[in-house]
Amino acid sequence: MPSASITIDSNAAVAEIDRRIFGAFVEHLGRCVYDGIYEPGHEQADENGFRRDVTALVKELGATTIRYPGGNFVSGYRWEDGVGPRDKRPVRRDLAWHSLENNQVGLNEFATWLKEVDSELMLAVNLGTRGILEALDLLEYTNHPSGTALSDLRAKHGYPEPWGVKMWCLGNEMDGPWQTGYMTADDYGKLAARTGQAMKAAEKDLELVICGSSGSAMPTFGEWERTVLEHAYEHVDYISCHxxxxxxxxxxxxxxxSAADMRYFIETVVATADHVKHRRKSDKTIMLSFDEWNIWYLDEHHESDEVxxxxxxxxxQLEDVYSVADAVVFGSLLMTLLENHDRVRSASLAQLVNVIAPIMTEPGGAAWRQTTFFPFSVTSRLACGRVLRxxxxxxxxxxxxxxxxxVVDCVATAGDENAAVFLFNRGREAVDVTIDVASLGRERIDEAVTLWDEDVYAKNTKDDPERVGLKPLDATLAEGRLTVRLEPVSWSALNLA
Structure with missing residues (x-):
């Protein structure tokens, strides 16, 4: 049987964990919002129309920030449509996904729901069809305490306290020809710089995310990042990766x-951002916000007529049903984000419910966990303290x-109370792994779970929602040495106390 050996040094720290690395994403797309998190007629609906069973699963998932309201949707969105009396909210066409938006859920309803799931709001502004003034208006409505036209309007709508949103996205995927109002890097960089400058003049402590490339296969990848940062470097704090x-x-x-491509993406964006930093002789380091990442069977959706x-x-729309293989790759991608946490300080799993999501629902029916739910929920729950390489x-x-x-990848975290080890076997055979954890000073295994199945294409479905789940992991800890057997094509996690 193949074997592997690993040494975990408590001093080999990547960075202290920023909980924003466990973020997610909600877009007004398909059934993510309506018939997803929000279904007023459902027997599980609360007084605000949000499904309690979905809320419970989102809390279990452990998503710490939620990026909202898009996505491609935001480039045609008028935020004013989603506030005020619901019976007066207009129905609009969403050109991004060729559907209708009834605006029954908007900023205030969504921000209220986030308090229920203990998540931080991350807002995107429309720089596709709108601009600086609309971004400033949204900022005033959202964050200003009182005494101005828009903060008082928020209070009139029933929300006297400001939402205090700190992290803002300056548009979405503005390099993509599918994006309503897409631009050249030069045009977008200038607009983002002016918007960022104005927003920080209104509130200096905001954290702003400028659009990076929509993917590493984009023909402008790398050059796009360089150009937009040349314009906006001093006005922004993050650059996005999708x-x-x-x-x-x-x-x-x-x-x-697949994690090899994600590493390439991260390394290229870091190198480009640092090149601009040194060329501009700046003291500031731009961090990465990997605010869209997931498994998405995009080829198949392009061939369908669902849009x-x-x-x-x-x-x-985009209701992928995930297999064990999908979940295992998913787990490896999350490990890759952690191992690059010195620069990837924020990330958003796209998306949260129904649309390429870890949680699925049926209208009037049940909610259940997809296979990808498990690596995310376990990692978010166990990871703490510092990331170790x-x-x-x-x-x-x-x-x-x-x-x-x-064949085997590993990342670890260590806090005051516990240490966690995450493992990925991309091979087709089981592997016996010996891990030197002596420097962590841990004495017992509190939890050891693995995600694998003899059928790598097994899935959880509406008819069989618990076909795939976590299984006990064969592991022992003695004299600072952890011994683990990793099944083929598997993702595993251990919590050491």
Missing amino acids: AYYQERGGDLDSYLA NDEWRIAPR PQVTTASVTSKVHGENA
Whole structure:
């Protein structure tokens, strides 16, 4: 049987954990909001129309920040449509997803719900079809305490206290020709700089995210980041990264190596941002906000007719059903975000409910966990303190797309009370792993779970919602040495106390 050895040094710290790394994303797309988190007629609906069963699952998932309201949706959104009396809110066409938006959920309803799930709001402003003034108006309505036209309007709407939103996205995927109002890097960089300057003049402690590339395959990748940061470097704090992965053509080995592309993405954006920093002789370091990442079978959706001209409210769109293989790759991507946490300080799993999501619902029916729910919920719950970068000695496996990659990946975290170890086996055989954890000073295993199945394509569905779940992991700890058997194509986690 193949083997691997790992050493975890408590001094090999990447960074202190910023809980924003466990963020998620809610867009007014498909059934994410309507028939997802919000369904007033459901037997589980609370007094505000939000489903209690979904709220409970979101809390269990452990999403710490929620990016809202888009996404492509935001580039055509008028935030004013979603505030005030519901019976006076207009129905609008959403050009991004060719559907109708009835605006029954807006800023105030969503921010109220976030208090129920203990999440921080991360707001995006529309720089596709709107601009500086509209961004400033939204900021005033959202954050100013009182005594101005828009803060008093918020109070009139029933929300006297400001929402205190700190993190703001300056548009969304403005490099993409699918985006309403997309721009060249030069035009967007100038607009983002002016918008950022104005917003920070209103509230100096805001944290602003400028749009990076929509993916590493974009023809302008790298050059886009350089250009927009040349214009806006001193006015922003983060640059966004978006990446989605899927298995193509039955090439499971390449799919299992998807984290190699995410690492390439991160390294390229970091190098570009630091180049601009040094060229401008700036004292500030730009961090990365990986505010869209997930498994998404985009090819299949492009071939379908689910985005069409029927102009429906909350149509079924992008409702991928995830397999064990999808969840295992998902877990490896989350590990990659953690191992680069010195620069990736914020991340948003896209999306939260129904739309390429870890949580699924049926109108008037049940809510259940997808396979991808488990790596996220366990990592968010166990990770604490500092991220540690282990030394891993293992064999490699070759894939057509990503070349050679280690069979076993590992990342760890350590806090005052516990240490956590996360492991990924991308190989097709079980691996016996020995881990030196002596420097962590832990004496027992409090929890050891793994996600794997003899059928790597097993899924949780409406008819069989508990087909896939976490299983006990075969592990022992003695004299500072952790011994673990990793099943093939698996993701695992251990909590050491």
